[in-house]
Amino acid sequence: MSAVNIPPKPKLNYLNCDKTIRSWLLTLDHKRIGVMYLISTLTAFFVGGMLAEVIRTQLLVPKGLIFHATKHMSSFAAYKHYNQVFTLHGIIMVFMVLIPIIVAGLGNVVIPLMLGAKDVAFPRLNLISFYLYAGGAVMAIVSTVCGAVDTGWTFYTPYSITTETYVCFMVGGIVMIGFSSIFTGINFIVTIHKMRPPGMTWFRMPLFLWGIYATSIIQVAATPVIGVTLLLLILERVMHIGFFNAALGGSPVLFQDFFWFYSHPAVYIMILPAMAIISEIVPTFSRKHIFGYEFIALSSLAIALIGFLVWGHHMFVNGQSAELDTIFSFLTFLVAVPSAVKVFSWMATMYKGAIKLDTPMLYAISFIILFTVGGLTGVILGCIAEDVVLHDTYFVVGHFHYVMFGGTIIAFLGGLHYWWPKITGKMYNETMGRITCVLLFIGVNVTFFPQLIVGAEGMPRRYASYLPQYQGYMIASTVGAYIQLVAFLMMAGYLIHSIFRGRKAPDNPWGGATLEWTAASPPTHYNFDDTPLAIEDCYDYSYIKYDPAIDGYVRTDMPAKPAEEPETAPAHG
Amino acid sequence: MISPDPMAAIFSHGWNFSTLGSLWLPNSASSFGPEIQWLWDFWYWMSVFFTVLITGITVWFCIKYRFRKGIRENADPAPDHNTPLEITWSIIPLILMLVLFIFGFKYYMDMDQPPSGCYKISVLAWKWHWQFTYPDDAVTNTLYIPLNTPVEFVMTSKDVLHGFWIPDLSIQRDVIPGRTMTIWVKAIRAGHYKLQCAEYCGDGHSEMLANVIVMPIPAFKKKLAQAADIWMHNGKVLPLHVVGKRVAQLEGCLGCHSVNGARGTGPTWKNLAGSSVQLVSGSATADYAYLKQAILYPGQKMVAGFNNVMPDYYSDFAGAAHKRARKLDALIWYINTLSTHASKTSQPPVPDLPGKAGKAATQPASAAAGKAKSGKPAATEKAPPQKGAAIPAAAMPLVALGKKLYASMGCIACHTVNGTPVVGPTWKNLAGYPVKLTTGKTVIADYQFLRFMILQPGKKIVAGYPNIMPSFTTTLAGKKNAKKLDGLIWYINSLSDKTSKTTQPPLK
Missing domain, CATH: 1.10.287 (Helix Hairpins)
Structure with a gap:
């Protein structure tokens, strides 16, 4: 290719086409909205992560290292602050990080690019959605500044009705974030339905889009329930209408049913997009077609739909009838099967591949291992008799951190490293990326594996202090959290470094076959100069060749890039 | 806020990885x-x-x-x-x-599914405290469980959700206000275990623990018999403020209220009684009436600077049963002993009741008001001498009969013979003593009066006691039963140092 010889003509991309702050704040460009989401969610992730470090530090000693009894304060008054910390950690991580970070963050940037489209179906709705998220975050901050909440992220009644902390503001913020999630879901469903390029039938879509599609269905169908539930909670707090408070004739268990009717599907809102990212990374870095495409695609939908019917497995010990326990247990086991098959399919994809262990692939492999542990520990929790001895213990905490952190966050980081060159137009330091990934993998296991053991031994969750016999595990877990902190600081370092000093990224640094790699890095404002055709199988890597001149891959099935053609060239037919 | 001590504790505290039962789970002491x-x-x-x-x-x-560059750059063909x-x-x-x-x-x-005929223990949970009540009314904070016996726990909560979780017995169930939750277990290994609250319930959640002791049935029965009577210790009547301290522990007051001046979830009890209290609106003096109200209806007058989190103790202390009201007074006596401002107005009225438990209580309070920390006031009651009570030898078989009936007919449930008033007046020093009635009249408890009170208990009520005694007309009235009734009254007489001809049944 002769591209290197052409004098560098400053090519406008979505980042530098308009540099005013106004152009960012009022942008309708899906990529800019995606970047704003990424910045917001990563900021939230930083705050939530620091709170996690506070939690782990507190638990170094049985009576609490940070919040404990002093001359002027009883232990309970001190533990209230610990309770506020873990509540805030949970709320931030669930509602402000895990739910939006992949779908609204990476999804906003990537989905239209994967579809070869200019933007999402409803760009204005997209911007509203971001501002609802931001507004919700502001309300959460107001609540925190006023005095925070100490209910746990689950807001279980009647505690959440009777506590004198700032529940209404926090809950109101979450309702707003819920609307943001609904709008994003509607937007992506319509986008995927209506804006696929010529040639891309449903079963020729990249699996990332299948995952996002299934997720969006859950977002649209389940989120209204949490909205209504939390509004009822506000009504009950303000007007003392007895929905959930037994003292007023309500039922605390009703709240749990409503809450988990959303919050269990919400777990799939978090994990399905993560699986979708892995389904992109594994074939790309194995240089091999994904194994069992149809199954992976349809299993996302199956998980999304069955996922609506398993919420009662959070309530095995709250006295719901044994019949309900049985049905929910059965459906829970049913959901486990498609997840297992996905893991086997990724492994079969690697079989006989040409596996490049670049940073995104290392994250994908970490995901497969960590998700296996998370999934298997979930299986025992779905078993009713065993749940009785594990419910509300650290075993549950360990389990869902393996799934949410070892699953969602690790997959997100894989996706972030995978699409980082596309989003920023810069390459990060690959060696640092690999070292950090390995360090993080170690940190996650050191943090969460001891929690599984200490939970099986009986230590309950949400404890500001604990019996001395658990201390060994708690210290190990805290050491793991510090390892993670180091890893994240390193990551922040080399990613920020890459923005300013990084090598310019080629359009297709990894050899991906999906359409986003045919756009420039970073893409232009309208993504593509021409609507691309989805002629090739998006997992066929045979026609994508490495070009050492640009240290990237080129497709051999496409004409030379239009940008390098003279202005006078005839338009494409 | 990090103090150096806990930091040092990391290294000095000898933790140990607890013995894994078998692959992580504790070695269960339950039949499950x-x-x-x-x-x-x-x-x-x-x-x-x-x-x-x-x-x-x-x-x-x-x-x-x-x-591998140059060797393996492309995947092998595979389906x-x-x-x-x-x-x-x-x-x-x-x-x-x-x-x-x-x-x-x-x-x-x-x-x-609990098997039929379980031994039932009721569990009451509230922030942040467990209380266990056994079939014979013993109340404890430690959960005693009989070995090899199916035990059903009947549980409810006074305020928010709690979780009944004993890892070593492999049982867990949420405790939900407004509902009765049940769970059962058969413990197969004696030992000391821990109950931990598993469902998040606020500030004291992680300290909402209880000791669980599984013990063989004889030891279990003995333990309960001891726990059943908070007014007594080793056969001696305790002074009221000591009883009050026991009540404070049983009811979980001390989790939130310190006795040393430290700030807790609620105001400290140190120097509270008799002092001036800053309320959310206005102020009040912590006198007897105020303390009583603050315990029974905690939300009504909030102390400034504290949250409204205290559950009401109405069902524990108020209501018909006089025993409960006396527990409340005992508790307030205890609060008074912690204060240097204690005075007549902050102390409960000296019990105007038969028996001497009340009189004993006047001493600690005045002692505390005088010199705050002079150790335990010498309030232990001396057993009054049995003045050889003029019981004729001929009546002794009847006294023995009465003593037997006292137990077999169930009088024992409400009337003590040691001076402690419970549900009904004590029988100690009853015969021959003046008794105040609800009508305001005072009468001497002579033979006719005692007879009347046993046969028609609802007609005259002793002041300060509930009207709950059943009539014994069918079992004790009439010529046929005259011996039994007289036996009981002889027995009552034998317990009094003022027994006389007028109080004793006629001897044939």
């Missing part, structure tokens, strides 16, 4: 243990197998099929789907899941 352990082991080895398999194969592929393989790896997990489901369901049914 073997089933749960079996299923856990099945899952455990299945998980180890799959984790090793998946990790091993993934790592092996990464090494074997790694990208991108294989229906028999895909069906196989769907069916195998499905079968394993079904095994877990079926056994989990089967064992859970055993755990869910």
Whole structure:
């Protein structure tokens, strides 16, 4: 290719086409909205992560290292602050990080690019959605500044009705974030339905889009329930209408049913997009077609739909009838099967591949291992008799951190490293990326594996202090959290470094076959100069060749890039 | 806020990895243990197998099929789907899941259905405290469980959700306000275990623990008999403020209210009684009436700077049973002993009751008001001498009969013979003493009066006691039963140092 010889003509991309702050704040460009989401969610992730470090530090000693009894304060008054910390950690991580970070963050940037489209179906709705998220975050901050909440992220009644902390503001913020999630879901469903390029039938879509599609269905169908539930909670707090408070004739268990009717599907809102990212990374870095495409695609939908019917497995010990326990247990086991098959399919994809262990692939492999542990520990929790001895213990905490952190966050980081060159137009330091990934993998296991053991031994969750016999595990877990902190600081370092000093990224640094790699890095404002055709199988890597001149891959099935053609060239037919 | 001590504690505190029962789960002391352990082991080895398999194969592929420049730049041709393989790896997990489901369901049914005739212990939970009540009315903070006996826990909460969780007995169930939750267990190994609250319930959640002691049935019975009477210790009547301290522990007051001046979830009790209290609106003096109201209806007058989190203690202290009101007074006596401002107005009225427990209580308060920390006031009651009570020898068989009836007819449930008033007046020093009635009249408890009170108890009520005694007309009235009735009254006489001809039944 002769591209290197052409004098560098400053090519406008979505980042530098308009540099005013106004152009960012009022942008309708899906990529800019995606970047704003990424910045917001990563900021939230930083705050939530620091709170996690506070939690782990507190638990170094049985009576609490940070919040404990002093001359002027009883232990309970001190533990209230610990309770506020873990509540805030949970709320931030669930509602402000895990739910939006992949779908609204990476999804906003990537989905239209994967579809070869200019933007999402409803760009204005997209911007509203971001501002609802931001507004919700502001309300959460107001609540925190006023005095925070100490209910746990689950807001279980009647505690959440009777506590004198700032529940209404926090809950109101979450309702707003819920609307943001609904709008994003509607937007992506319509986008995927209506804006696929010529040639891309449903079963020729990249699996990332299948995952996002299934997720969006859950977002649209389940989120209204949490909205209504939390509004009822506000009504009950303000007007003392007895929905959930037994003292007023309500039922605390009703709240749990409503809450988990959303919050269990919400777990799939978090994990399905993560699986979708892995389904992109594994074939790309194995240089091999994904194994069992149809199954992976349809299993996302199956998980999304069955996922609506398993919420009662959070309530095995709250006295719901044994019949309900049985049905929910059965459906829970049913959901486990498609997840297992996905893991086997990724492994079969690697079989006989040409596996490049670049940073995104290392994250994908970490995901497969960590998700296996998370999934298997979930299986025992779905078993009713065993749940009785594990419910509300650290075993549950360990389990869902393996799934949410070892699953969602690790997959997100894989996706972030995978699409980082596309989003920023810069390459990060690959060696640092690999070292950090390995360090993080170690940190996650050191943090969460001891929690599984200490939970099986009986230590309950949400404890500001604990019996001395658990201390060994708690210290190990805290050491793991510090390892993670180091890893994240390193990551922040080399990613920020890459923005300013990084090598310019080629359009297709990894050899991906999906359409986003045919756009420039970073893409232009309208993504593509021409609507691309989805002629090739998006997992066929045979026609994508490495070009050492640009240290990237080129497709051999496409004409030379239009940008390098003279202005006078005839338009494409 | 980090103080140096806990930091040092990391290194000096000798922790130990607790002995793993078998593969993580504690060695269960419950009859469910073997089933749960079996299923856990099945899952455990299945998980180890799959984790090793998946990790091993993934790592092996990464090494074997790694990208090598010039040697391996492209994948080998391989099918991108294989229906028999895909069906196989769907069916195998499905079968394993079904095994877990079926056994989990089967064992859970055993755990869910209590066998008939369980020994029932009621569990009351509130922020942040457990209280256990046994069939014979003993109340404890430590959960005593008889060995090898199916025990059903009947549980409810006064305020928010709590979780009844004993890891070593493999039982857990939420405790929900407004509902009665049940769970049962048969403990098969004696020992000391811990109950931990599993459902988040606020500030004191992590300290909402209780000791659980599984003991053989004889020891269990003995323990309960001791716990049943908070007014007594080793056969001696305790002064009221000591009883009050016991009440404070049983009711969990001390979790939130310190006695040393430290700030807690609620105001400290040190120097509270008699002092001036800053309320949310206005101020008040912590006198007897105020303290009583603050305990029974805690939300009504909030102390400034504290949250409205205290559950009301109405059902524990108020209501008909006089015993409860006396517990409340005992508690307020205790609060008074902690204060240098204590005075007549902050102290409960000196009990105007038969028996001497009340009189004993006047001493600690005045002692505390005088010199705050002079150790335990000498308030222990001396057993009054039995003044040889002029019981004729001829009546002794009747006294013995009465003593037998006292136990067999159930008088013992409400009337003590040691001076402690419970539900009804004590029989000690009753005969021959003046008794105040609800009508305001005072009468001497002579033979006719005692007879009348036993046969028609509702007609005249002794002041300060509830009208709950059943009539004994059918069992004690009439010529046929005259001996029994007289026997009881002889027995009552034998307990009094003022027994005389007028109080004794006529001897034939």
